[in-house]
Amino acid sequence: LVDRFCVDVSELLGVFVACVLSVVNSQGRKKRPTRMAQPKGLSQSKEALLKSYTKRLKDDMKSMIDNFTEIIKSTRVPLEEEGQVLRPLQVTQDQYEMHVRAANIVRAGESLMKLISDIKQYLILNDFPFVNDSIAQNSQRYCSVQMDCDQRLMSLRDDMAAELYDLEEEYYSSCYK
Structure with missing residues (x-):
């Protein structure tokens, strides 16, 4: 059930990533009539910027998915013979791990918000x-x-x-x- 849920979340986030990338790429590749030809350096820098946006988006989405998956996996209750660590110690360790992973999800979310802000700023200033x-x-x-x-x-x-x-x-x- 956990694996199926994670797969569904991954597919949903994959669709989201594809939509965002198509918008960014369509804005970056629109052919507009201009009076002067754009220099090659500008086009290359635009492509590099779009690639960095794509990389940031994929990395943050992967981080969110991985951390969420690990939080879900850590919620299962271990059997008595599985663990070598004492049960209260294991619970505390799992709790701290969940806090760290939740903080990582929040960090990735904030990074995505910053990415959205950067994309908006790029489109406003360069369009x-x-x-x-x-x-x-x-x-x-x-x-x-x-x-x-x-x-x-x-x-x-x-x-x-x-x-x-x-x-x-x-x-x-x-x-x-």
């Missing part, structure tokens, strides 16, 4: 075409909003001028001037 497209879209949207506001103001001005003309006519033709 200039996306930023430029976003700026262009916002500029177009604000220009259309400005034109709409200008049209509404012109319509309001014309309506107010017509009403003011009617009011002036009424005022000057009345006996109360």
Whole structure:
């Protein structure tokens, strides 16, 4: 049962790793039209960075899986004839081992959070075409909003001028001037 659970967790984490790597690789390999060709050094550094991200991801996931598997395995109760160490001593040893392995899982989780942060920062800082497209879209949207506001103001001005003309006519033709 423990082995089946660990296999299921491994498969789930493998799918997660594959998804993250496909996103990172697709962002890194997108062909974008540029005005100038990128230097080879930049492309190689990008590939090296993506490989380091991949390695960090795989190492942290492997660490989490291994530590979780060992925690699950250490929860079984040994038979009397299996252990040469006294039972209370074995329980204390298992408890400390679980604490260390849980701390290793937390460390690997924090490392994954840092990796996610690094990937986000990399994509935000190095995805200039996306930023430029976003700026262009916002500029177009604000220009259309400005034109709409200008049209509404012109319509309001014309309506107010017509009403003011009617009011002036009424005022000057009345006996109360």
